[in-house]
Amino acid sequence: MKRKASAVQKHITTYSLLSLLCFVFFAPLNAAETDDPHYSKAGFFDLHLCHWPDRPPFFKAVFSTFEFDNLKYVSIENPDGSEITKLDTSSFIEFRSKGRKKRAFLQDHELADTPKAGWYTAKIHLKDGTVVEAKDYVDPGQLPLAEKIYPEEAQEVTLPVTIRWKPIEGATHYKLVIRDIWNNRKIAFRTKVITDTEVTVPDGKLEVDGEYEWLVHARDVDGDPILGDFNLGSQTAYSTFTVIE
Template sequence: MGPAAVFLVSLAAILFFKQVLKGEWVIAKIGRHWITGLIAGFMVGAVPVGHADEAAVIPPSAKDPHYTDVGFFDIHICHWPDRPMFYMLLFSTTQFEHLREVEVFKPDGAALCKLDLGRYSVRKKSGNPEKRVFITQLPVGADGADGWYKARIHMADGRVYGAEDFVRVERMALPEKELSPPDAAENVVVPKELRWRAVPDARYYKVFIFDKWDDGKKVFESKLLTEPVLSLPEGVVRPGGWYAWRIHARDINEDVELGDFNHGSYTGEFQFTVAQ
């Protein structure tokens, strides 16, 4: 053991017994495991990354297990028309520069995946730090199970945070019937609203509108809707236009167990043209 490792071992012992004398057993336990992991990582040239020692995992918020001090974890069960049902796993954080790895485990403890930290979207609100949302998608498969899915979030300094999401593997129908205007409608009068048949189990909807004359650029995104109808703001759809729209349906919104939502569906494009 080299001089640096000896120093770290001594530091670990001092900190541990200091916490014990204060009666802070939990903090001492966490500190002991963290420093032990740091020493082991130093001796092999890096802080270890991988399946975390559960005793060293920093637990999530007591109010909502999706939230940690370093970010938010959630899983959605998604049904899109062009692919099998899939998990959409995400972790959002402003501390992305210090993020090393995010492991996700099934309810039975088996590994599900590691999030692809090369795939993310950027969220930036005025006056707030930049946030990155890391997203990984993978098929649910025949072994998809209901239960608590766990994330282990590894930071560059060796800290490991835990987060959890309860998942129900359910398939939501696509909101694609009784459309108004109908799909592929031509030369319609400028519509005042878009309608569709309600989807069983869907409590919320969101509508996206795209301008096909402008290379499919998104020109409108609704707020969450509680009814299967969107009242169109003036000027979104114009005479002579060619538009596509898509509908996202979801079961809930911001649940302590199920996260932002548990399962949802997202239609393909429905198109219509508008008379001059």
């Protein structure tokens, strides 16, 4: 005679099934990620307060995941729980990380008012009915745009080229991007996130008679367990220069 499963046995069975689903659908987190609220078993969430030229300040929401096949939608909420927006999951950047396909969803959201300080939440809704949360703390403010020093707009320069800009109050890290105008504006050179405000472009990245444009992205932090990759960011407009003999 078969015995009916007890409530405890049913709970254990359900718990085991959920554990199996988590194992199948979710990549395990390492110790650092487990302690970071930006990471969940469904992916990574961050929210940047951006200052770009020729547009008002805006939020840039970022969500990246290996589990995109199980993703239904992601809603972004204010600290008071009201919804800001839903991410457009039809638009993404796909790349490989740790030998697996990963997708990053990036979406801008114009600000009607000054955002409030506090924890913003990404509610990640999965196709199996699971809802997972990740959080990012936003400390409102505005990072000034970098003031460029060299080269000046449309200046002719010789190799090697050293790019310089003034330090920004409130910024701790920068990234330089140079594009080749005559090669469909493809990136000719870009730095990693750096603390310097002067970069000499390595040999072979620029060519004589080439025309290039460059910008500087600045950020207030670089990887913070509370503020994420960065909290405040600014980006200059592009400036051009030409390399001569």
